[in-house]
Amino acid sequence: MATMQDVARLAGVSVSTVSYVLTGVRPVSDTTRQRVQAAMDTLGYQRNALARGLASRRSHILALLFPAIERGLSGTALEFVTSAAETARRHGYHLVLWPTGADDEAETRDLVRQRLVDGVVVMEVKLHDPRVVELQRGDTPFTLIGRTADPAGLPYADIDFDATVRDALDHLTGLGHRHIGLLSHSRGSLQAGYGPTVRVLAAFEREARQRGLLTAIRHCDETADAGRAAVAELFAERPDLTALVTLNDNATFGAVAQIVDGGRRIPGDVSVLSVVSSPQVGALSHPRLTTMAAPGARLGRLGVESLLARIEGPPAVAATGASTLHELIPCRLDVGATTGPAPTTS
Amino acid sequence: MATMQDVARLAGVSVSTVSYVLTGVRPVSDTTRQRVQAAMDTLGYQRNALARGLASRRSHILALLFPAIERGLSGTALEFVTSAAETARRHGYHLVLWPTGADDEAETRDLVRQRLVDGVVVMEVKLHDPRVVELQRGDTPFTLIGRTADPAGLPYADIDFDATVRDALDHLTGLGHRHIGLLSHSRGSLQAGYGPTVRVLAAFEREARQRGLLTAIRHCDETADAGRAAVAELFAERPDLTALVTLNDNATFGAVAQIVDGGRRIPGDVSVLSVVSSPQVGALSHPRLTTMAAPGARLGRLGVESLLARIEGPPAVAATGASTLHELIPCRLDVGATTGPAPTTS
DNA sequence: GCGTTTCGTCGAAACGCTTCGATCGCACAT
DNA sequence: ATGTGCGATCGAAGCGTTTCGACGAAACGC
Secondary structure, three states, X not given: OOOHHHHHHHHOOOHHHHHHHHHOOOOOOHHHHHHHHHHHHHHOOOOOHHHHHHHHOOOOEEEEEEEOOHHHOOHHHHHHHHHHHHHHHHOOOEEEEEEEOOOHHHHHHHHHHOOOOOEEEEOOOEOXXXXXXXXXXXXXXXXXXXXXXXXXXXXXXXXXXXXXXXXXXXXXXXXXXXXEEEEEOOHHHHHOXXXXXXXXXXXXXXXXXXXXXXXXXXXXXXXXXXXXXXXXXXXXXXXXXXXXXXXXXXXXHHHHHHHHHOOOOOOOOOEEEEEEEOHHHHOOOOOOOEEEEOOHHHHHHHHHHHHHHHHHOOHHHHHHOOOOOEEEEOOEEEOOOOOOOOOOOO | OOXXXXXXXXXXXXXXXXXXXXXXXXXXXXXHHHHHHHHHHHHOOOOOHHHHHHHHOOOOEEEEEEEOOXXXXXXXXXXXXXXXXXXXXHOOOEEEEEEEOOOHHHHHHHHHHOOOOOEEEEOOOEOOOHHHHHHHHOOOOEEEEOOOOOOOOOOEEEEOHHHHHHHHHHHHHHOOOOEEEEEEOOHHHHHOOEHHHHHHHHHHHHHHHHXXXXXXXXXXXXXXHHHHHHHHHHHHXXXXXXXXXXXXXXXXXXXXXXXXXXXXXXOOOOEEEEEEEOHHHHOOOOOOOEEEEOOHHHHHHHHHHHHHHHHHOOHHHHHHOOOOOEEEEOOEEEOOOOOOOOOOOO
């Protein structure tokens, strides 16, 4: 494999000149540049990424921290990961996948101490996330996808759950619904302080109160069966519900089935609106679900781009955290066939 | 950040001794080892990954090559990626995501020339895959998930489509079905030489012929709507079908809806069996789909482990390709509620 | 016409590790 | 005793870059 030495020799220049051609930190005359370029082309030269990283103390590698297993990652996660990887690549960076287990704190520390990565993107952030605490302690730039309980000083991109819930309830109340249920993630997810679960719940309760809606809330595991059971209980408890907001893709399918089996029509008797989901998932249901799409790809891109800005930007930006990313993106409503006018109460 | 120098100084030994403690390539006395360990602990020392890689010409990084966008990656892909990342990590390796575009050949070449990765896992392999050709040209170890048209000399792990189709047809014929349709991926996917599409089709045709079944085959895009349309045509063309094998998760949901809308009951009139899928996806359907689960996690683990064997194994193994991975894993049948006895023809 | 910049280039010193050869005891067989 | 071999350690030479100081030569102001 050709090294910079080989290129320099072939082009009849010094090694440092070749480096300057590549990095552009010092001017190089046109004729020299062309000779070097030619040499690189004939040798098929590519810089050794490791050597470059060691010398410049910039590896051009980013880490994507995501919790392994537990909850099995949502469907939009793939979209997110892909988008993050592509964005990184477009900027000449690599993205390494870093699955963290339960003892994520130590693993996070080891990761940054290895000096392998220039920055870290943290996925599936919890309200009190030990990984974030650990990262704050170090000097490796990072951004959060999601956010902690008090994220003021931290750069993050997250779903705007308040707006999402507001839009969801606007849609439903606009159709005349006043009795609306919420089918959320598991209770464990709530207790673990998983952002979406906590924030959607809070927003739902607040917005419903403000609008004077009658509500019922249920947590359930991420399976169709659990969704079924939860909905059965929900309607037993409050038979007058005419609409259901769901935050749990898998459970939603069970919910729909259960509602139909229970003798209610969708959307004739009950409307179903799945939030933090996607039209693609919604299309799997029959009738097609009304969904609110999680902005997975956008979050991935934003997260990586803001991270790169911190890494490559002037030290001032990186240090002071000026112009810190604080982006909240609402889910986009995609009206399907599971939401319709509330039944007129006789 | 502490370096090996710091550790050596604190422990009162030379740098190389510290290195030997870490790598174990030369014996170190117990007392020395303990002093070094202590020094590392108090400094919170972690080896600089870049320096280590440069000096040892082993980066401990693996690349996962996957085609960006197009077909949007199946649901099991996430499972696969996660499993690959975890396996790598368990062995002290990192996994970088490498999305390749259309001109994947050049990108693949650049990747290996950077000497950033010790090995490459190739996902979504096509029958004639330029990435594989490129990799064969170089000396970077790689393994395929999926396989090319003639994979004899190449290490691969793939789904055993023959066995999967055989098992699928066994299940259906065992229930008395003789008229069986196949709903596959898009025709474009077939023409692109995407392994699963091509191999399932071939296996289906061969097995059906051997058993003297009446068949009808349809290709359609990966959407529920396309599935609907395709199934409508399918039954128009051959109304006597009593079973449908599907190889297309999204389309399957449309297919089921269309069958029901068409006035046929599932599984009373028509059985549906979704192959290269998963019970989790199957559970989203109501009634729950009978599926054959793609072994995503297993493939991820196998692929990475065999790659590591080539990388770390004796040069002989790496060079001769002795004990090359040739693993074919069938999908596992999970009987749901969409397959049942064939209707008795009056 | 003489300092003074600016431009383009070079050589050498890092970067933080691994690895190789050499050295030094010390136990062992002879 | 004498050589042999092995275990434990050290120093130094890389690995392939980037980056810094230096140095001519050309361009500039006055």
